[in-house]
Amino acid sequence: MTAVREHLGDDVPLIVDANQQWDRPATQRMGRALEQFGLIWIEEPLDAYDAQGHAALAASLDTPIATGEMLASVAEHQELLRHNAVDLIQPDAPRIGGITQFLKLAAFAEHQHLQLAPHFAMEIHLHLAAAYPHEPWVEHFDWLETLFNERLRISDGRMHLSSRPGLGIALSEQARAWTQAVREVGTRP
Incomplete structure (x- = not known):
């Protein structure tokens, strides 16, 4: 130390x-x-x-x-x-x-x-x-960035909120490829 x-x-x-x-x-x-x-x-x-x-x-x-x-x-x-x-x-x-x-x-x-x-x-x-x-x-974990299409903006030791809707992120194709199962909720057969 x-x-x-x-x-x-x-x-x-x-x-x-x-x-x-x-x-x-x-x-x-x-x-x-x-x-x-x-x-x-x-x-x-x-x-x-x-x-x-x-x-x-x-x-x-x-x-x-x-x-x-x-x-x-x-x-x-x-x-x-x-x-x-x-x-x-x-x-x-x-x-x-x-x-x-x-x-x-x-x-x-x-x-x-x-x-x-x-x-x-x-x-x-x-x-x-x-x-x-x-x-x-x-x-901040930079190794998680491959999961998302967007990147958090960081400058001067601060993270900045995006102006995109919701949480402002979408899963990347790589993350989607790791999906094991998909369930739809709220739909009728």
Whole structure:
């Protein structure tokens, strides 16, 4: 971390993602050791369902704690919120039940003045994050670009919403070739 911070300088935001690999004592040690680097957050230091452990970390460390990407419902996220276990919530709209469920969770997060950093699927999350009243973070995965005909416009570290209708994306022919089955809903035989 020292070499990374020295190489990038103090103006570049750094985040550490533990990906649920640390136990509570290791997270406390690592969290204290990493505080000197001015991290934006430590992501998923503990098991995603350890609300009490995340709450203890959030209370004891200066570095914000982020988690939620692996949770599969609004109710599971509410457990984190109930325990004051996160400084930054990371819901994944497809995983928690879609756009409506994401917006419900975002309302709870806003009420607690949490930061938002949706997980994965930036083509969906960019639009949802843009509706959040506090400036959010949105992950970018360039290896997903082959799935879509359109590309997200990114400049100066910011993603820009398109003016195309809906989410502004269409599946590419390559993505369509990977389709295993097709079902039509709402049609009669």
